[in-house]
Amino acid sequence: MSDPVQEFAFFPAQVAGTRRLGPTMLRVTFGGEALAGFASGGRDQSCSLFLPHPGQAEPLLPHRDGDGWFAAWRALPPSERAVMRSYTVRARRTEPPQLDVDFALHGTDPADPAPAGPAATWAAGAKPGDRVVLLGPTVADNRSVGFRPPEGTRTVLLLADETALPAVGAILEWLPAETRTLAWVEVPDAADIQDLSDADRLDITWLIREPGSPSRLLTSPREAELPADATYAAYAWIAGEAGTVKELRRHLVRERGLDRHAVSFAGYWRRGTSEDRLREEAYDAPPS
Ligand SMILES: Cc1cc2nc3c(=O)[nH]c(=O)nc-3n(C[C@H](O)[C@H](O)[C@H](O)COP(=O)(O)OP(=O)(O)OC[C@H]3O[C@@H](n4cnc5c(N)ncnc54)[C@H](O)[C@@H]3O)c2cc1C
Numbered sequence: 120m121s122d123p124v125q126e127f128a129f130f131p132a133q134v135a136g137t138r139r140l141g142p143t144m145l146r147v148t149f150g151g152e153a154l155a156g157f158a159s160g161g162r163d164q165s166c167s168l169f170l171p172h173p174g175q176a177e178p179l180l181p182h183r184d185g186d187g188w189f190a191a192w193r194a195l196p197p198s199e200r201a202v203m204r205s206y207t208v209r210a211r212r213t214e215p216p217q218l219d220v221d222f223a224l225h226g227t228d229p230a231d232p233a234p235a236g237p238a239a240t241w242a243a244g245a246k247p248g249d250r251v252v253l254l255g256p257t258v259a260d261n262r263s264v265g266f267r268p269p270e271g272t273r274t275v276l277l278l279a280d281e282t283a284l285p286a287v288g289a290i291l292e293w294l295p296a297e298t299r300t301l302a303w304v305e306v307p308d309a310a311d312i313q314d315l316s317d318a319d320r321l322d323i324t325w326l327i328r329e330p331g332s333p334s335r336l337l338t339s340p341r342e343a344e345l346p347a348d349a350t351y352a353a354y355a356w357i358a359g360e361a362g363t364v365k366e367l368r369r370h371l372v373r374e375r376g377l378d379r380h381a382v383s384f385a386g387y388w389r390r391g392t393s394e395d396r397l398r399e400e401a402y403d404a405p406p407s
Contacts, residue, residue: 141311154216163286166255169201268354280359361386
């Protein structure tokens with residue numbers, strides 16, 4: 120992982136409020152004057168969130184300047200250093216400076232068989248005034264925006280699970296009204312379905328996950344008829360569980376004939392692996 124350059128900075132913030140969006144989704148609104156300098160490119164703009172462990176008043180992140188913060192953070196004991204996780208900026212407001220982040224609350228309900236994690240657990244208990252730190256952009260055009268349809272795109276395909284639903288919502292708000300959009304979004308519960316857009320050009324298929332069964336994202340888009348121009352004027356964006364994302368990308372490129380450069384994809388989480396573990400794997404991997 121590289122250290123942030125000037126296009127990113129650390130922003131201390133606190134919880135301004137929370138709102139339930141569904142049984143497994145919670146919106147946390149962050150506020151604080153420092154957020155006035157937080158820019159956002161919209162779409163799937165992501166940021167790193169630094170959270171305290173239970174019992175800590177604030178996240179432990181002693182070194183917040185340009186170079187060296189990552190090494191300093193990594194040198195601290197994992198049980199003490201801030202929990203670092205990736206999230207999407209669902210919305211940003213300036214008066215007062217606020218950001219909305221929508222958290223999938225995996226495993227935080229005793230009836231949910233999915234494993235919990237420190238970030239989901241933190242969100243489930245978040246209260247106004249709770250302190251966090253964000254590492255986010257200072258300029259709207261920055262490297263943490265992945266949704267970049269090439270010029271001439273007429274059709275957009277979006278394939279996402281609940282962790283990428285905030286990005287889907289923000290992408291739909293950003294897309295020009297004339298772009299035809301086909302979306303497949305899988306959520307854990309029918310009551311997690313959101314009213315995202317009333318645009319005629321949006322054709323969205325909501326999929327409800329069946330516990331213990333493979334993701335329905337692996338079957339539903341395969342059965343769909345794609346528009347005739349899909350192989351030359353379509354752009355696809357896929358995000359969610361890493362294994363599912365990989366399969367879907369393969370399907371669109373190999374079986375549907377989409378140009379691989381017209382398919383953006385991102386594993387947002389990997390089954391059985393925490394984000395800490397994924398980061399350590401990336402850090403330990405030999406340079407390619
Ligand atoms: C660029 C980017 C943007 C993201 N945006 C969002 C966002 O806006 N909202 C959001 O909710 N998530 C988002 N995610 C995903 C989020 O970072 C991961 O789900 C993260 O693992 C959550 O941290 P945790 O501490 O709760 O769990 P971890 O400690 O990382 O993982 C603990 C266990 O939970 C499992 N797990 C992780 N996520 C899920 C899940 N959703 N369902 C079931 N099991 C899971 C892991 O496989 C692991 O076994 C984004 C990820 C990336 C890379």
